[in-house]
Every structure is written in C-alpha cells, then in structure tokens.
Amino acid sequence: MKLSKKILAVLALLPGLVFANEGTFPLDHAPERNDVASLQNGAKLFVNYCLNCHSASAMRYNRLRDLGLSEDQIRNNLLFSGEKVGDMMTIAMRPADAKAWFGAVPPDLSVITRARASGAGSGADYLYTYLRTFYKDDTRPTGWNNMVVPNVAMPHVLWQLQGVRTVKMVEEDDPHEHGKKVHKFAGFEQVGKGQLTQQEFDTQVADLVAYMNWMAEPAQDLRKRLGAIVLLFLACFAFLAWRLNASYWKDVK
Numbered sequence: 001m002k003l004s005k006k007i008l009a010v011l012a013l014l015p016g017l018v019f020a021n022e023g024t025f026p027l028d029h030a031p032e033r034n035d036v037a038s039l040q041n042g043a044k045l046f047v048n049y050c051l052n053c054h055s056a057s058a059m060r061y062n063r064l065r066d067l068g069l070s071e072d073q074i075r076n077n078l079l080f081s082g083e084k085v086g087d088m089m090t091i092a093m094r095p096a097d098a099k100a101w102f103g104a105v106p107p108d109l110s111v112i113t114r115a116r117a118s119g120a121g122s123g124a125d126y127l128y129t130y131l132r133t134f135y136k137d138d139t140r141p142t143g144w145n146n147m148v149v150p151n152v153a154m155p156h157v158l159w160q161l162q163g164v165r166t167v168k169m170v171e172e173d174d175p176h177e178h179g180k181k182v183h184k185f186a187g188f189e190q191v192g193k194g195q196l197t198q199q200e201f202d203t204q205v206a207d208l209v210a211y212m213n214w215m216a217e218p219a220q221d222l223r224k225r226l227g228a229i230v231l232l233f234l235a236c237f238a239f240l241a242w243r244l245n246a247s248y249w250k251d252v253k
Contacts, residue, residue, distance in 0.1 A: 025147045025185075027121035030128035033203075033210035039067050042211025045204060047078045049157050050109060053098065056089035058110035059215050066218055102153045103141075113213045123216075127209045131158065132202060135167040135188060147185065162201045163194025 033042070043064055046056075062085045064074050071085045079085070081092070095105045113123030120126075130148040134156035137145035142155040147167070156162075165188040174180035196204065214220070 025129070025133065027125040027129045027148075028132070030122070030124035030209050030213075031203075031206045033206045034214070036068050038207045039211050039214055040069065041204070042207040042209070042214075043067060043069075043078065045208040046109075046211055046215075047080075049208075051089060051091060052157075053091065053093060053102075053106045053154075054109045055091045056110045056215060057108055059089045059218075060086060061089060062086050063218050067214075104153050106154070109212060109215075111216045113209070113216045124209050124213045127212060128205060131205045131208070132162075133188075134159065134162075135165045136191070137167075158201075158205070159194070161194050161196050161204060162198075163190055164192030165190050 033039075061074050061078065061083065062071065064078070065071065069078075074085050098105045113127060116123040116126040118126070121129075126148070130146065133147035134144050135147070136143065139145075140151065142153070144152075144154075144156040144159070145167075146152045146154075146156075168186040168189050169183040170186045171181050172184050174182045190198075194201065217223070
C-alpha cells in the first residue's frame, strides 16, 4: 500500500519536470466526448502519437475492452512491437536517452488529466488547449513552441494533422510601466496546410483528451453509478428511520 502511494506521488510530480515554465494563456473548455466511438478513436490517437515517448504505466492494454474493443482488435490495431494484450502501456525509450534528446524525461500520462487540473480549468481543459496551441519557432531546438507552456521541450507531434502555424504578436504599451512596450498575442497564422481542417483537428484532439481523462480512472462511470445508488439507498433509509422515530415517540408524547 505504501509503495502504491509513493508511485502515485511520483506520477503526479513528473509533469512538473516538463511543464515548469507554464505561462498564463487562458484555457479553452474541452468538449465532452464520452461516447464509445470517441473514446476508441482517442485510444488509437494515444497509441499512435503519445505512446512513442510517453508511457502510461498504470494502464493495461486489455482494459480497453471496457471501450468495446475485443482482444483481437487490440492486438491487431494497437500493438506494434511485440507487446501482449495484458501488458502495461510502457515504452522502450530509456530515461537517459529521453533526457538527452528532450532535455527532460517525458512524464507518465496515466493520471495526467488529474495532475494538470487547477483553478484555471480542469486537466482536460489544460491538455485540450495545450495540444492545440503549438506554433513554429525556429529559435527552439525542436522547431516548435507552445502558448500554454512557453519554451516547452516537447515537439508538435500532431503537426501533420494540424499543419504549420506561426504566432502573431502586436506591440502595446505596458499598463504597469510607462514608456515600456510589451508584445501581446494576437492569434495564429496558418502557413502550412495540414491533413485536417481546424475544426476536424479540434475534434480529434477532443477525442484524445477524452480518452486520457477516461484512462486516469477507467472505473469512473461505474463509480458515479454506484454513488447514485448509494445516495438513493441512504435517502430511503433516512426516510424509514424518520418515520420509525415518529412512530416510536408518538405514544410517549
């Protein structure tokens, strides 16, 4: 039990290694995409685009059966390098290599949506905005930058789907210091066409984020259903106790 708590604590802290330089870019609300088709598509995107560098060591491939996938479908469509259906979602890349290539070890994504929740928005909001705000920046080692996490070490892995964008900035007077100019974000400019339109890309990202939110707690739907049943039972029990109490004290009064 103590070991499990230590592992969860480490997983929760890992994102801070990569996202230490977060800015104050406003978060967009992540669309609700909890139908089975969206979650299945999100699982496919996760395996194809995220599981190359990031692991999800608290998740087993066979848990995807909860999304309506058979073991044959998992094996034929989501396993590419000899893994077994019952294996954890781990990667072959060594931490030392990851640190040398990216400057930091990519965080485990098992509970990333919970780890990134804050007063600014939910973890899903954070990831939805983050994955959609990459832009071309030739001053960065990877050639990419991000509005949510300035100077992020992660490259834009979805650039072929979204295309290439640059950021537009305007110069304005600093409201806090007279005579000083500041650069303010004024939107993105599409300079290279992607495989998807912006609306289609946003839908794909929403599916990916929905899957990652589900992965953080695959049993969350069952937990919510059981919670409703328990509350209904307690309400019925409280009503019976109230009427029994009234009946017991009726003659005494």
